[in-house]
Amino acid sequence: MKIAVVGTGYVGLVTGTCFAETGNQVTCVDIDANKVARLQNGEIPIYEPGLDVLFDRNIAEDRLKFTTNLAEGIKDAEVIFLALPTPPGEDGSADLKYILGVANDLGPILENYAVIIDKSTVPVGTAEKVRQAVAQHAKVDFDVVSNPEFLREGVAVDDFMKPDRVVVGTTSDKAKKVMEKLYAPLVRQGNPVIFMDERSAEMTKYAANSFLALKITFMNEIANLCERVGANVDDIRRGIGTDSRIGKRFLFAGIGYGGSCFPKDVQALAKTSSDYGYDFRTLRSVMAVNEDQKKKLLPIVMEYFGGNLKGKTIAVWGLAFKPYTDDIREAPALENIKALLEAGASITVYDPEAMDNVKKLIPNITYCHTAYAALDDADALMIFTEWPQFRTPDFVKMSKLLKEKVVFDGRNLYELETMKEQGFTYYSIGRETVQ
Numbered sequence: 001m002k003i004a005v006v007g008t009g010y011v012g013l014v015t016g017t018c019f020a021e022t023g024n025q026v027t028c029v030d031i032d033a034n035k036v037a038r039l040q041n042g043e044i045p046i047y048e049p050g051l052d053v054l055f056d057r058n059i060a061e062d063r064l065k066f067t068t069n070l071a072e073g074i075k076d077a078e079v080i081f082l083a084l085p086t087p088p089g090e091d092g093s094a095d096l097k098y099i100l101g102v103a104n105d106l107g108p109i110l111e112n113y114a115v116i117i118d119k120s121t122v123p124v125g126t127a128e129k130v131r132q133a134v135a136q137h138a139k140v141d142f143d144v145v146s147n148p149e150f151l152r153e154g155v156a157v158d159d160f161m162k163p164d165r166v167v168v169g170t171t172s173d174k175a176k177k178v179m180e181k182l183y184a185p186l187v188r189q190g191n192p193v194i195f196m197d198e199r200s201a202e203m204t205k206y207a208a209n210s211f212l213a214l215k216i217t218f219m220n221e222i223a224n225l226c227e228r229v230g231a232n233v234d235d236i237r238r239g240i241g242t243d244s245r246i247g248k249r250f251l252f253a254g255i256g257y258g259g260s261c262f263p264k265d266v267q268a269l270a271k272t273s274s275d276y277g278y279d280f281r282t283l284r285s286v287m288a289v290n291e292d293q294k295k296k297l298l299p300i301v302m303e304y305f306g307g308n309l310k311g312k313t314i315a316v317w318g319l320a321f322k323p324y325t326d327d328i329r330e331a332p333a334l335e336n337i338k339a340l341l342e343a344g345a346s347i348t349v350y351d352p353e354a355m356d357n358v359k360k361l362i363p364n365i366t367y368c369h370t371a372y373a374a375l376d377d378a379d380a381l382m383i384f385t386e387w388p389q390f391r392t393p394d395f396v397k398m399s400k401l402l403k404e405k406v407v408f409d410g411r412n413l414y415e416l417e418t419m420k421e422q423g424f425t426y427y428s429i430g431r432e433t434v435q
């Protein structure tokens with residue numbers, strides 16, 4: 001098949017590369033000329049494990065191309081993916097200007113029947129809006145399908161190539177056949193392609209992300225209560241996660257969820273609810289609790305240093321919103337670093353992948369080449385991302401480098417027993433403080 005992907009970010013580039021890998025001819029389009037130039041030079045502008053192998057192979061075999069020119073990109077395409085940003089607007093709703101802008105541009109340049117696919121996370125009713133926008137100037141027949149993406153950054157290639165399920169919203173038989181053919185190589189093991197109407201597909205994506213955000217948030221509140229009653233949230237997690245009705249995943253307590261999806265999608269679903277006159281109370285709680293959770297360690301740090309951070313240096317491990325990505329959108333680390341700077345602290349940081357992205361936003365902190373370099377002469381360590389390399393550090397080396405042996409851990413990386421043995425003061429989430 002000939003495929004166009006409009007928007008070549010985390011989702012678009014993975015979508016384009018993976019469909020090239022299954023033998024299709026793919027052109028990725030982006031308005032960011034610098035990004036396209038880098039891609040044309042064989043350089044991947046994001047960090048996504050495993051993407052490079054597929055990317056290199058499909059470029060070498062001439063199945064994957066990049067352009068800034070929409071008309072050139074969609075020429076002869078049977079399938080046109082829209083993998084464009086849908087950031088929150090001022091009122092929390094998903095901003096559709098990128099999607100509808102491209103939809104408007106597509107109408108006059110479509111030369112043959114194509115299935116236009118909303119891959120972006122878009123509110124209920126968007127497929128209809130895209131259809132209307134394209135139809136205004138279209139001279140040929142086309143279909144608009146909702147096909148939300150469930151990949152996780154960090155394991156995006158695996159998620160895309162072996163999806164648990166593919167959700168397709170369409171009421172067109174012609175589009176359904178195209179979608180079946182497109183996804184057949186990815187669901188050979190029998191995972192389902194679930195067909196439904198467009199509105200249900202659009203809702204499915206928001207329901208999935210909001211449910212996961214709710215699960216994390218519920219566990220964070222259990223953790224907060226554990227601290228008060230003297231229980232250990234890790235034991236609770238093991239105790240309930242083994243119940244197959246609950247499941248083991250998304251039960252890790254921590255310093256709140258971030259990223260480019262959960263915060264904006266929960267907000268957008270709450271906005272959709274209020275637009276339709278429904279007060280979605282659990283979503284309102286999820287948002288409020290998560291906001292508080294992200295700042296949870298700050299008063300503890302402040303109290304530890306007697307209410308004054310002036311002249312103190314805080315080392316930070318982890319900037320990305322989760323491990324295996326360089327994505328820092330809505331990452332809890334950023335808000336915390338800004339608050340610490342405002343309180344007069346100096347910051348030294350280390351993250352294996354995300355430092356270049358943060359440098360553009362927060363230049364006035366010290367970026368270090370190794371995790372240990374960030375500890376040198378620091379008064380305390382704060383942890384925001386559970387990168388595996390932070391899990392089994394050399395505690396003796398840490399003790400020598402830090403001025404005070406104190407760790408504020410937003411990701412519960414260490415066993416309490418270990419920290420007791422190593423003589424650290426150790427604050428974590430939903431567990432006893434070691435001192």
Ligand code: NAD
Binds near residue numbers: 006010120122
């Ligand atoms: P992104 O910001 O990484 O990429 C979007 C790309 O679109 C950028 O490269 C941008 O330059 C480009 N763009 C903007 N306007 C354009 C235009 N007019 N023409 C061509 N290109 C244009 O975003 P993303 O993380 O890939 O997310 C895209 C969508 O997918 C969002 O709706 C998001 O919610 C959804 N989604 C994201 C993830 C994820 O993990 N990142 C997972 C599932 C769904």
